[in-house]
Amino acid sequence: MHDLLTIRLELDAAITYGHTSKARRLAAQGVKVARQQIDLAEVMYFRAQQKIINEEYREAIRFLDLAIRFNPQDGAAFNDRGLCMAEMGMLREALTYFDRGIAAEPNYATIYHNKGWLLNRLGRHTEAIMLFNKALDLEPDRAVTFENLADTYLQLGRLKEARDAYRQSLALLKSAPRTIREQINGFLQQLGD
Numbered sequence: 001m002h003d004l005l006t007i008r009l010e011l012d013a014a015i016t017y018g019h020t021s022k023a024r025r026l027a028a029q030g031v032k033v034a035r036q037q038i039d040l041a042e043v044m045y046f047r048a049q050q051k052i053i054n055e056e057y058r059e060a061i062r063f064l065d066l067a068i069r070f071n072p073q074d075g076a077a078f079n080d081r082g083l084c085m086a087e088m089g090m091l092r093e094a095l096t097y098f099d100r101g102i103a104a105e106p107n108y109a110t111i112y113h114n115k116g117w118l119l120n121r122l123g124r125h126t127e128a129i130m131l132f133n134k135a136l137d138l139e140p141d142r143a144v145t146f147e148n149l150a151d152t153y154l155q156l157g158r159l160k161e162a163r164d165a166y167r168q169s170l171a172l173l174k175s176a177p178r179t180i181r182e183q184i185n186g187f188l189q190q191l192g193d
Helices: 005-015 020-036 040-053 057-070 074-089 091-102 110-123 125-138 142-157 159-174 178-190
Strands: none
Touching: 005 020, 005 040, 040 057, 040 074, 040 110, 057 074, 074 091, 074 110, 091 110, 110 125, 110 142, 125 142, 142 159, 142 178, 159 178
């Protein structure tokens, strides 16, 4: 049996890389383990993950609010609430939850990454770069952050930096699904690499 933190990390990776069936299994396992440990915050967190996987964002928010109520220091719950809001088109409002997550858990790289992702979508590229770099300071092997950093550099026309970031991402994705590696190789080819 895995501990809850390990399940969270594996679940995050499964969702990030589109392994939906694995994500469903991990979310169910998280609910089961949290119930066994009588940890209501974690039960609510993993129930929210089940809703996120099913793209039921409004219901996920309901469970995330409960998770936050039971554990106001859970940066991941704030982060995921922000992501749900972004999925529902509430982009600017989502920034508030990323900020609350950073305040609650300032050493959690994923929050900086996701706030950077949202700022990039909002056209605030320079701020996004700073947040991606903060995420990489905390977790230097985050391939997905290098990929998003590359996209941001591309948006700014900084092609050399985009190529470098794509190369970093690719180097870290040796065991990632072939389609993801092919996509990044495609970007590199478009950049003349």
